[in-house]
């Protein structure tokens with residue numbers, strides 16, 4: 001256990017009962033979010049914004065996929081910005097913030113979801129890094145790449161704010177140079193027709209891009225609690241993340257066009273251009289900021305359950321855990337589950353944003369250990385979750401069957417224009433607003449955070 005005496009001044013506190021230094025500028029945060037936007041997933045998963053059918057064949061032409069991805073990313077970026085502001089305001093991590101929304105005990109429900117999701121993402125990222133490293137070096141041993149990625153991830157989490165500054169000073173420049181290089185190289189090659197085909201699955205493509213932006217929502221406040229201002233937190237999360245996600249996906253889609261839509265070959269065009277392997281290595285190395293963010297946020301979430309546990313002990317244990325999981329698991333088995341957990345945070349953001357911005361959360365939520373339960377907010381969240389699942393029941397066996405049965409019972413058939421993310425977000429907002437108006441006079445005055 002640590003004491004305030006050995007607490008570093010410019011670093012994140014070791015335990016939740018220490019104050020968080022407000023040291024991250026707009027540019028520090030922009031570098032952090034911009035790097036998260038340039039994920040290898042934007043290349044390997046570029047096909048998802050083309051609304052692939054059950055056989056993996058894209059249903060949208062590349063140009064429609066680009067426009068859908070931009071629309072989804074802009075909306076997702078604004079949502080990420082909304083999630084960033086309360087952290088900057090209250091100075092507490094994301095899951096602790098939920099004590100104000102749901103009450104301390106009830107905040108443990110999303111906290112457990114988030115721990116599962118972040119361990120899953122961290123494991124997934126180590127596998128992605130190891131697979132890409134294997135391609136760069138032309139072979140294994142695979143386990144060495146996993147272990148090296150796990151060690152780098154863990155080291156970064158010991159000095160989280162220092163790592164953000166390193167990203168700003170060194171990594172961002174290298175990433176920008178690599179992006180420019182690949183844009184020049186890929187657009188010089190003869191591209192196929194990008195516009196031929198129907199746009200009828202537009203919203204499926206937009207929803208896929210939106211889901212990737214929103215996957216960062218449950219951890220935004222873990223970093224923005226160190227922001228010098230709410231404006232910097234909102235601007236950096238929404239603009240820097242949005243811009244680089246668009247830039248990365250367009251590049252991924254160009255690469256996909258060059259390999260005739262075969263997503264298993266999408267890394268090829270990057271490596272086949274002159275010194276492409278060197279620049280591609282920059283992308284692979286910077287992917288460690290994603291696993292770093294996942295592990296650090298898992299530790300922050302665990303601290304909501306056990307506030308006096310030292311975060312360094314937690315991240316070392318979690319770094320070891322995801323390394324072992326990445327060596328043992330096949331992520332394809334877990335991908336549907338990860339999407340399902342991620343989906344519950346979309347309507348939760350709607351509840352949080354309306355309660356925070358419209359009904360007094362901004363003036364101060366009670367985030368103490370005694371924060372009282374707010375069941376009405378859980379009801380608003382549950383209605384939003386049901387809306388999402390009715391439109392998109394996902395792929396996780398019994399859960400998906402349950403919602404498909406509910407669709408039949410309600411005689412409800414989702415149309416292709418229905419965005420599960422947007423509609424569940426909107427429904428959660430409306431229900432929270434209605435509850436807020438109905439209970440406005442009865443709300444107790446909350447403590448200043």
Ligand SMILES: Nc1nc2[nH]cnc2c(=O)[nH]1
Nearest residue numbers: 041121125215216290294
């Ligand atoms: N939360 C989270 N979202 C992601 N989206 C793409 N990669 C990740 C990741 O590692 N973590």
